[in-house]
Amino acid sequence: MEPLDIDLDEGELELPADPMHLNMGPSHPAMHGTVRIVLELSGETIVKADVQVGYLHRGFEKMCERGTWAQVFPYVDRLNYVSPMLNNVGYALAVEKLCGIAVPERCQWYRMALGELARISDHLTCNGAMAMELGAFTPFLWFVKAREMVWDILEEETGARLTHSFGRIGGMANPPTADFKAMCGMAVGKILGLVEEGEKMLLKNRIFIDRLQNVGPISGAEAVSLGWTGPCLRSTGIAYDIRKAHPYLKYDEVDFDVPVGTRGDTLDRFLCRLGEIRQSKRIIEQCIERMPDEGPINSDDPRVVLPGKTDVYTTIEGTIQHFKLIMEGAKVPAGEVYSYTEGGNGELGYYLVSDGSGTPYRVRIRPPCFQITGGLHRLIEGRMLADIVPTFGALNMIGGECDH
Amino acid sequence: MSQLVLDKLKARFGAAILATHSDFGDDTALVEPAQWKAISTFLREDPDLDFDLPVDLCGVDYPSRGAAGRTEVVMHLYSIGKKHRIRLKARVGDEDMDGAELESVTSIWPGMNWLERETWDMSGVRFVGHPDLRRILMYPEFEGHALQKTYPADRIQPLVPYRTEEEAGVPLEKQAPFGPDEGMAFGRTANNISRAEVD
Amino acid sequence: MGDVNRTLALDASEQGYATTRVDALLGWARKYSLFAYPFVTACCGMEFMALTSPRFDLARFGAEAPRFSPRQSDLLWVVGTISQRQAPVLKRIYEQMMAPKYVLAFGTCASSGGFYDNYTTVAGIDKIIPTDVYIPGCPPRPEAVMDGLMLLQDRIARNERRPGIVKPRFDPVQAASGLVQLRRSAKDPSEVLPAIQQEEAKTKALREGGS
């Protein structure tokens, strides 16, 4: 082994003049999600960053072309796996747009309530994970605890903690359970309590604020030209929220605000998400107040909706219809459609092409965080190495969605 | 509301707009591939249209179209200020995807950068003038374009050699009854052609 | 550690009994100080997060300490889908780990590829690296993961390296009488049950005989 301390005359040690190349990821502790960043550093300043995604490419779009329209639901669950319910609802709405069916009112309220629960879980995870990566472990534990409460409700409703596959074309798999409203009513308050506790710890912490404030700022116009949507865009002050701009379901009937930031930096993104948790709580409260207790949950269109179990077992028409829907899939009229909803990260779009058969011809998802991650290099170039962690954390890159 | 967009396009570009429709309320224009960039620039810069948000770009493969333009490149745009959308389509390439090229619009919307790379990677459409047209989702060693209908869904191209069966202690090949058509919807085969077409 | 191990083992083997004891001792020691390297890629990572959270608290099993350097860790959690592109990374991390090393496949994707049977995914990490315990589920519930961890610890303690699979707590075989009979030919459940149990016992005997 070489001696550790070499006696050097002054000026003898030559420092490298070339920029240093550093490879971050794809398995890096601070990179939840799998992304690789090849950095060119000058000292600790990033000169050039090449963000590489695709480490979690699972061929979602190809897989969709193999099954029936209904078999896509399990796959969409695993796109944005922090808020699967929003993806479910988004996809269901897209197919319904193509089929031209509307779901009953009760289902719309139900979808909204579940979707907002999922949004809470999404934002909790994002903010919690970002705080954890900056070393604040306790708020993470609280946020995860709050998330468990959300998941408990979702599990009670759908049977699965994370991957629900609960949406159906023309409705939902099951009507709300009898306790749904009570559970929601109880949980949202508690969740908000936990969020407030965690928030107090973080936002009164000088170190935390210093690491977020003025880190990775972006102007509104630039964010738009990059194709950003969702909380990341809203943090720059542009209040583009699909729930307000193009209301779907019953979003035009509920009362909520769109939190926006001013500077478009990491702190604003963090605060926007916290603000949205509060708004989601408001929406949920209105949903459970206005959701009818009785009434059908599925549309009665026999082309796409499975017949009731008693019909299947007792009538020949029911059996045949069931068989056809399961084996051949619901026949979706030929055509193309683009349907968009507000996902956890922004505009979640589905572009569907149908050739009139029971199998999708093409399912294209527009994942919001793909373009957001595409803009990451703009935020970190010229900054310090350590700024990557909060900046990346606040963009909420979700591997499954970003990499398709 | 946004018939305006299509009208303006038709007035300005005339014959380059091959077809339009507004099914399901989505305004769509099928355009001449050669005019792709000019139309995009117009959509971005016309103050009445002002499409500032690049929403999406993807390719849809229609092998049966053959020479008439096998891949359809589909672009979605949105205007935050005017609240309208448009879908722009262009058909490129022949049966072997020769000449599947479009002019890059990355200089108009920086957000199109990754989307164009993705479309190249998945559908095999080249974007001329793109600053850095590399694969994005797949690795550079990957051959072919996965979302073309002719690419078999289960053809893998491993980067690391698999362990041998003795080492792994498990069979590495698919066991019966699982075959290439496993999981396919009734009446379909693995290459997403209907069985009727095969027979 | 390596040296100590060998000397003791040699000494002991002459006396004919101590080898196992040292192994057992080591196994016991290893069992409760698993330093984990979470190789988290996909949706299962959400459940992994939940697992470290207060409610499920992985720390109870002495396996909560994550080490993000493969050289310091001895348990590799493969959490989520491994794509072909990710495979070289996984293999390299595995090779960098120091023996004894254990691999835990978390979720169906890591175990077998799950329902992503296509051009881009590796159909199970055992195609690339040896795997000790498979935890099925998409994603597995945290309880199942704990079962898997305990199974692994049990194997470590017994120094057994054959792969194990986490079974459902609720064994459908035991509940055969409660299942709906789909086929007419199936006899009365009470008749079928003994046969199934016999079959079970046979497999069990085989399994134990082997180990």
Ligand code: SF4
């Ligand atoms: S097993 Fe299921 S939940 Fe886990 S990574 Fe695979 S798809 Fe996701």
